[in-house]
Amino acid sequence: MSTNPGEISEITRKAFAAVDDDNNGYISYEELEACMRNVAQHLGTPEPTSDAIRQTAGALDANADGKISLEEFSVLVSDLFVAIIEAKKSD
Numbered sequence: 001m002s003t004n005p006g007e008i009s010e011i012t013r014k015a016f017a018a019v020d021d022d023n024n025g026y027i028s029y030e031e032l033e034a035c036m037r038n039v040a041q042h043l044g045t046p047e048p049t050s051d052a053i054r055q056t057a058g059a060l061d062a063n064a065d066g067k068i069s070l071e072e073f074s075v076l077v078s079d080l081f082v083a084i085i086e087a088k089k090s091d
């Protein structure tokens with residue numbers, strides 16, 4: 001998998017648009033919750049608790065305005081990529 005910055009920002013934009021259900025340019029806590037529950041269902045893992053969702057939302061919402069911007073969301077995606085790359089290294 002290639003991970004050049006252009007591709008990462010493209011993936012970030014697509015992922016953000018997928019989670020931003022009402023297309024208002026921000027991910028609300030409710031949209032994040034729906035996304036996390038969906039992902040858990042797809043992976044067959046237990047649904048995240050309300051606490052886990054609040055924690056994730058709070059961690060992403062860097063300026064604490066109650067919504068997650070593309071900029072804030074991109075931090076999560078970059079972290080995911082770093083985690084994937086690190087995991088590959090240890091293979």
Ligand SMILES: [Ca+2]
Nearest residue numbers: 020022024026
């Ligand atoms: Ca939204």
Ligand SMILES: [Ca+2]
Nearest residue numbers: 061063065067
């Ligand atoms: Ca925010």
